[in-house]
């Protein structure tokens with residue numbers, strides 16, 4: 435069983451099999467437990483009525499069902515829901531739910547979740563980066579963020595177009611690839627049809643660019659998508675914006691992304707946050723297009739969210755549109771992303787920052 439087991443969601447499939455065996459129960463209980471936790475989204479063992487009462491009690495005495503408690507919940511005008519959770523050791527993390535109507539297409543109901551408390555990378559524009567690094571999350575602490583929102587959307591009933599979670603993005607607090615083992619266990623449980631059953635096609639990991647781990651991820655059986663936080667097209671500027679670049683510079687990062695796309699068959703996304711006067715000139719758009727030419731990638735342009743670091747402001751609307759046009763003219767596929775939930779501090783780590791500042 436895992437060294438740290440805050441909750442039943444910290445257990446991998448084989449751990450649950452061992453637990454069932456240790457409790458002297460037949461193996462078909464494994465599927466009943468998995469279905470109770472991941473599909474019926476039980477809030478207590480008592481709700482798992484296909485289990486005998488005595489087993490429900492023994493599970494209750496053996497391992498908690500949940501690892502998170504909700505501290506604060508904010509709902510934005512655009513429908514984004516942001517929640518601050520407390521972990522068993524008192525630390526706090528945040529996660530968000532985003533609803534996309536997508537016109538006539540299928541609506542997407544996306545959970546954006548955290549993978550660490552704080553972050554070791556320390557990007558100066560990022561509220562999480564400014565908080566320093568405290569610890570990795572366990573698999574269960576990641577999974578429980580998804581299950582929390584799955585319960586929330588289910589509550590709204592059958593009529594609701596957003597009644598189940600369709601997409602999972604690891605884009606909250608922390609650097610997912612720096613917590614590799616736990617991340618993979620969480621993805622395993624979230625994609626397994628016996629558990630939560632999300633398609634790997636609908637999962638994206640955002641990374642600041644840990645090259646060796648991008649390479650390792652490309653060899654995993656479960657092929658998830660990656661979004662690489664680029665934000666600059668030259669090493670000098672990227673060293674400043676994403677300090678990890680000093681270890682894994684662009685000449686290593688970009689080929690690793692091309693290789694990832696080739697090995698997994700999944701197009702890589704690049705995130706480019708636009709900061710006024712820092713990386714938003716037309717010359718920088720041209721340089722970005724040159725850097726990415728031939729990578730068959732997609733660029734997401736994101737005007738910066740304001741944080742406490744006043745040096746990083748979003749450009750004017752005109753400047754943003756001009757940058758987008760320049761990239762398109764150069765043949766780069768790109769989308770301008772509206773920052774969601776700005777009115778509720780939905781930017782990465784911002785809710786936690788304001789919570790910590792207030793206590």
Ligand code: SAH
Pocket residue numbers: 553559560561604605606607608609610640641642661662663705707736737738739740741781782
């Ligand atoms: N550590 C990973 C994933 C978490 S950060 C990464 O950096 O990719 C998730 C996203 O939030 C990243 O693309 C990051 O650059 C972005 N982000 C952080 N601070 C931001 C800000 N002030 N405005 C807009 N996006 C921000």
Ligand code: SF4
Pocket residue numbers: 553554555556557560561562563564606607608609642663782
């Ligand atoms: Fe960490 Fe990502 Fe924030 Fe950089 S942007 S400090 S890598 S969470």
